[in-house]
Amino acid sequence: MIESLFPNVNWESMWEATVQTAYMTAISVLATFILGILLGLLLFLTGRGNIWENKFVNSIIAGIVNLFRSIPFIILIILLIPLSVYIIGTMLGANAALPALIAGAAPFYARMVEIALREVDKGVIEASQSMGASNGEIIFKVLLPEAMPALISGITVTAIALVSYTAMAGVVGAGGLGNLAYLEGFQRNNPDVTLVATVLILVIVAILQIAGDVATRVIDKR
Amino acid sequence: MIELKGINKTFFSKSGKVQAVKDVNLSIKKGEIFGVIGYSGAGKSTLIRMLNLLERPTDGTVTVAGNNLSSLKGKDLRAARQEIGMIFQHFNILWSRTVRDNIAFPLEISGVSKEKRMKRVDELIKLVGLEGREAAYPSQLSGGQKQRVGIARALANNPKVLLCDEATSALDPKTTDSILELLTEINQKLGLTIVLITHEMHVIRKICHRVAVMENGRVVEKGSVLEVFHHPQEEITKDFVNQLSEPEEMKESIAHLAVSQDGELVQFTFLKGKTGSPLVTELIRQFDIEVNIIQGKISHTQDGPYGKLSVFLKGEPAVIESALKYVREQGVEAEVITND
Ligand SMILES: Nc1ncnc2c1ncn2[C@@H]1O[C@H](COP(=O)(O)OP(=O)(O)OP(=O)(O)O)[C@@H](O)[C@H]1O
Numbered sequence: 084m085i086e087s088l089f090p091n092v093n094w095e096s097m098w099e100a101t102v103q104t105a106y107m108t109a110i111s112v113l114a115t116f117i118l119g120i121l122l123g124l125l126l127f128l129t130g131r132g133n134i135w136e137n138k139f140v141n142s143i144i145a146g147i148v149n150l151f152r153s154i155p156f157i158i159l160i161i162l163l164i165p166l167s168v169y170i171i172g173t174m175l176g177a178n179a180a181l182p183a184l185i186a187g188a189a190p191f192y193a194r195m196v197e198i199a200l201r202e203v204d205k206g207v208i209e210a211s212q213s214m215g216a217s218n219g220e221i222i223f224k225v226l227l228p229e230a231m232p233a234l235i236s237g238i239t240v241t242a243i244a245l246v247s248y249t250a251m252a253g254v255v256g257a258g259g260l261g262n263l264a265y266l267e268g269f270q271r272n273n274p275d276v277t278l279v280a281t282v283l284i285l286v287i288v289a290i291l292q293i294a295g296d297v298a299t300r301v302i303d304k305r
Numbered sequence: 306m307i308e309l310k311g312i313n314k315t316f317f318s319k320s321g322k323v324q325a326v327k328d329v330n331l332s333i334k335k336g337e338i339f340g341v342i343g344y345s346g347a348g349k350s351t352l353i354r355m356l357n358l359l360e361r362p363t364d365g366t367v368t369v370a371g372n373n374l375s376s377l378k379g380k381d382l383r384a385a386r387q388e389i390g391m392i393f394q395h396f397n398i399l400w401s402r403t404v405r406d407n408i409a410f411p412l413e414i415s416g417v418s419k420e421k422r423m424k425r426v427d428e429l430i431k432l433v434g435l436e437g438r439e440a441a442y443p444s445q446l447s448g449g450q451k452q453r454v455g456i457a458r459a460l461a462n463n464p465k466v467l468l469c470d471e472a473t474s475a476l477d478p479k480t481t482d483s484i485l486e487l488l489t490e491i492n493q494k495l496g497l498t499i500v501l502i503t504h505e506m507h508v509i510r511k512i513c514h515r516v517a518v519m520e521n522g523r524v525v526e527k528g529s530v531l532e533v534f535h536h537p538q539e540e541i542t543k544d545f546v547n548q549l550s551e552p553e554e555m556k557e558s559i560a561h562l563a564v565s566q567d568g569e570l571v572q573f574t575f576l577k578g579k580t581g582s583p584l585v586t587e588l589i590r591q592f593d594i595e596v597n598i599i600q601g602k603i604s605h606t607q608d609g610p611y612g613k614l615s616v617f618l619k620g621e622p623a624v625i626e627s628a629l630k631y632v633r634e635q636g637v638e639a640e641v642i643t644n645d
């Protein structure tokens with residue numbers, strides 16, 4: 084039955100593409116989470132009235148973040164091809180897409196992290212200072228835990244954006260469902276392949292959204 | 306225990322400079338509950354925040370428990386802060402932690418082992434009366450319970466001083482009373498020095514031993530609570546004292562009475578343990594006058610009762626005169642309220 088509905092779908096390569104998309108998404112989400120929190124923390128802490136207030140460092144980081152956020156992703160991929168070749172050794176395949184995916188998503192997430200940290204009650208930070216907490220303790224025991232629900236819902240949004248980035252990267256040769264939909268579906272005129280690839284992408288997005296919502300709900304004790 | 310010398314604090318901002326605290330000298334003794342009262346913007350928060358150097362004074366020295374805080378920085382300052390607990394108007398507890406973990410937080414900072422932490426937390430939970438709520442998150446607590454967590458947390462590292470910045474201002478009157486009782490209990494049980502700031506005179510009246518009145522960044526009056534209640538010097542202090550003793554409408558009815566009859570309207574002020582009734586009995590027995598009680602109020606302070614009694618004395622002016630002389634001989638103040 085399935086064979087007759089989707090005559091052109093090669094299920095083996097469809098599964099392989101799904102795994103590739105999941106792989107690219109997983110690695111880039113993980114890297115974006117870490118890098119974004121680092122950048123977001125730096126943005127926040129060097130901002131006005133904060134513990135490492137430093138106008139110079141702050142405006143440099145803000146500049147880089149804004150620059151990368153403004154470049155359309157498809158152009159970012161092309162711009163970063165030399166970097167991918169240098170780090171990964173090739174411009175093709177799932178790994179080659181990672182630098183562009185992370186460079187595109189981390190600045191985006193860094194801004195969300197900064198906003199989440201700004202929402203943390205100033206009074207709580209002050210109370211921690213009054214107890215003699217060091218800056219490290221304030222960051223790891225107060226700022227990050229108190230901002231965690233916003234950090235999680237932010238990474239959920241970013242992860243979903245990353246799924247569509249992987250599809251775009253696929254067109255340029257990174258593999259995955261986007262690549263399959265473009266090469267097998269669009270160029271060879273097999274709409275059933277495009278349809279199945281789309282449904283699979285939607286399933287991945289739905290899983291991410293549900294996982295994010297559940298995690299936020301469990302963590303949020305406000 | 307706390308010594309403030311020549312404290313000034315100026316804030317520089319875009320809109321100009323604000324001198325929030327001006328030339329404050331204070332000395333707070335070990336084991337006393339010291340109140341600072343003033344209207345909004347008087348500089349109270351700025352002052353109390355300089356006691357643990359959350360705010361660095363522009364001039365002057367802050368000495369707490371023998372440490373010259375204003376000379377400390379970094380690690381030494383953080384260590385010194387562990388000897389000073391602080392509680393806040395909006396509690397400032399971490400919503401991401403349970404009651405137990407909130408109270409354990411300062412112990413984590415001071416590097417107490419997990420086992421000892423849990424033991425200490427149990428003691429503190431008992432002290433502040435939060436048994437059974439250990440696993441609750443702040444969002445599941447009432448305001449009063451949140452402040453109890455704040456108090457337990459502030460006491461965790463056995464501080465020598467507890468600072469309270471408007472600790473009861475966000476609470477209803479009944480909860481305020483229970484928190485004030487807890488603070489008094491802690492003061493007596495642990496011999497802890499407490500500094501509290503407020504804009505409510507009844508807080509000062511209920512638990513403070515000494516009080517300083519702040520206006521426009523300056524301490525304009527200070528002394529024992531009884532003394533300040535009894536002999537307020539400054540206009541602002543009188544305003545605060547009047548918050549408690551005489552509602553405006555009462556004053557009006559007294560003035561009305563005073564013009565409508567022959568006699569004198571007198572206010573007696575009682576100090577330390579003396580109460581009104583034997584005096585009134587004596588007056589009626591010994592002098593040919595009528596004593597009409599109009600209004601009376603006894604306030605209980607930490608140093609004993611303090612009371613005011615307004616009476617209308619009806620009789621011959623000369624008899625009233627000698628009656629008042631007798632009253633004053635008994636160590637009670639008598640003030641004739643002129644009716645003009
Ligand atoms: N960080 C700051 N920067 C600039 N000005 C400040 C700062 N903190 C306080 N001030 C100013 O200092 C003055 C005293 O403020 P403070 O908060 O100490 O008053 P307060 O007596 O605690 O008032 P309230 O009862 O409203 O809390 C105010 O004029 C306030 O605007």
Ligand SMILES: [Mg+2]
Nearest residue numbers: 349350351471
């Ligand atoms: Mg204040």
